[in-house]
């Protein structure tokens with residue numbers, strides 16, 4: 001290797017699977033998607049019984065299917081081989097720990113969850129496009145993104161503390177026969193104004209009306225809500241796009 005800043009190609013690292021505690025051991029690439037077979041990297045010996053502590057023996061393995069973040073504009077699917085152990089003492093059966101790769105029972109890898117959330121909130125992709133990119137059903141993508149949004153962003157009780165400027169934007173959440181469903185996204189723009197970092201997601205509220213945002217604002221502590229500046233962003237159908245201390249109003 002002529003340049004010391006390059007290292008040999010590594011599919012595990014390229015697909016950011018080392019962060020998830022996985023190693024790629026096989027691949028199948030087609031025009032419509034890539035499937036990567038992975039094994040779990042054990043940081044500690046997983047072979048001790050969760051019930052009695054005796055050492056178990058490897059019994060067989062099961063395959064956990066996870067949607068991963070898309071590479072090369074096609075879905076990337078992980079087939080994770082998960083070893084199963086059986087306790088010699090109490091006959092308890094357990095699986096290798098895969099919590100670094102995904103939430104329990106999740107069908108999306110942690111990287112896929114983060115990708116989907118950023119795609120939706122920052123990239124303005126619809127849930128349908130996110131689902132297509134991940135190669136999963138609409139409901140799977142929708143449920144996962146909502147849960148992840150609450151877990152990493154909305155679940156943080158300190159998220160309002162430093163906010164001085166918030167942006168309000170609305171997204172089409174789903175196209176339905178009876179019309180579009182909307183979600184109003186509330187973003188902390190203070191780091192952008194201060195030049196200290198990117199915007200942060202504060203909340204997502206179903207609906208698009210002025211009342212939805214007004215009642216959201218009313219539910220916040222008065223001292224906080226009174227001191228913030230509200231900016232209507234792209235999608236929000238406000239009558240006044242300029243920064244305002246009052247609640248934006250819809251033109252329709």
Ligand SMILES: [Zn+2]
Nearest residue numbers: 049052087090
């Ligand atoms: Zn046991």
